[in-house]
Amino acid sequence: MNISELLNLGSKRLKQNKIETHQLDSELVLSSLLKKQRENLLINLNKKVSKNTIDNFEKLIIRRANREPLAYILKKKEFWSKDFFVDRNTLIPRPETELLCESVIRIFKNKNIHILDIGTGTGCIILSILSEIKEGKGIGVDVSREAIKVAKKNSNKLGLNKRVKFINKSFEDIYGYKFDLIVSNPPYIKTSDIKNLSDDIKKFEPKIALDGGKEGLDVIKKVIYKSNTILKKLGMLALEIGYGQYYKVSKILKEQNFKEVLLVKDYKNNVRCILAKFKD
Numbered sequence: 001m002n003i004s005e006l007l008n009l010g011s012k013r014l015k016q017n018k019i020e021t022h023q024l025d026s027e028l029v030l031s032s033l034l035k036k037q038r039e040n041l042l043i044n045l046n047k048k049v050s051k052n053t054i055d056n057f058e059k060l061i062i063r064r065a066n067r068e069p070l071a072y073i074l075k076k077k078e079f080w081s082k083d084f085f086v087d088r089n090t091l092i093p094r095p096e097t098e099l100l101c102e103s104v105i106r107i108f109k110n111k112n113i114h115i116l117d118i119g120t121g122t123g124c125i126i127l128s129i130l131s132e133i134k135e136g137k138g139i140g141v142d143v144s145r146e147a148i149k150v151a152k153k154n155s156n157k158l159g160l161n162k163r164v165k166f167i168n169k170s171f172e173d174i175y176g177y178k179f180d181l182i183v184s185n186p187p188y189i190k191t192s193d194i195k196n197l198s199d200d201i202k203k204f205e206p207k208i209a210l211d212g213g214k215e216g217l218d219v220i221k222k223v224i225y226k227s228n229t230i231l232k233k234l235g236m237l238a239l240e241i242g243y244g245q246y247y248k249v250s251k252i253l254k255e256q257n258f259k260e261v262l263l264v265k266d267y268k269n270n271v272r273c274i275l276a277k278f279k280d
């Protein structure tokens, strides 16, 4: 069998299982197996593939046909133009989270700041920020021990070990430090909405990374309360929030003595990220 035939086989199987991106996914799976760029496959369509490659390819295609996200199959996801290692213990980094990184980086570029990332997962937020703010250092915390292992792996890969520590604990147990910047993309889906998520998400991504309680605001609220005690007087809190949560989160921020300094909207015009400071 050659590359073209194998790609068609994979694509057909994924199409039968209603995977919309069947062609692309088939190409990405094979390019990952052969450790070649996708473009390289497409100019070598007549090249023969080994029996071993065919067997491994079929196994991965079956996983994708069962709706496992490609990021978990390939064990990587691009975020902030870098490849992050991911596995099923971590949320797959989302493009909207790059909006948060972008705003923070713009504000703190060239500043010597101490950052806390609450619910760090793969570490994608704090590592992307530190890769741009060379004077910064920070801590990422997560209640998932396995997620912390992934974050450490990514920090090694990106050569950022000296400037970041990853700690397996709840942010509620942080005492004795004050930060210039607290960033967080907390779990914010309403418990009752989880069943309506696509299979890719609800069957594979960790529930603890998604479930924000009855109104989706349980963890966000606690992050705001905690920030009240561990953010420096002139510090900044940068939060990612879910669709339609802006008014409620805004109210909690005001009650907790914060004023909003920047709102970042997604391409559908929803506020997805709030940057806030203490009122004067």
Ligand SMILES: C[S@@+](CC[C@H](N)C(=O)[O-])C[C@H]1O[C@@H](n2cnc3c(N)ncnc32)[C@H](O)[C@@H]1O
Residues within 6 Å of the ligand: 090, 091, 092, 093, 094, 097, 118, 119, 120, 121, 122, 123, 124, 125, 141, 142, 143, 144, 147, 169, 170, 171, 172, 185, 186, 187, 188, 208, 209, 210, 219
């Ligand atoms: C939505 S995910 C975000 C992951 C990553 N920061 C990102 O943006 O891709 C939320 C993360 O918060 C973690 N988490 C949930 N409750 C926590 C708590 N009380 N303390 C620390 N981390 C928590 C989860 O394990 C999960 O990794």
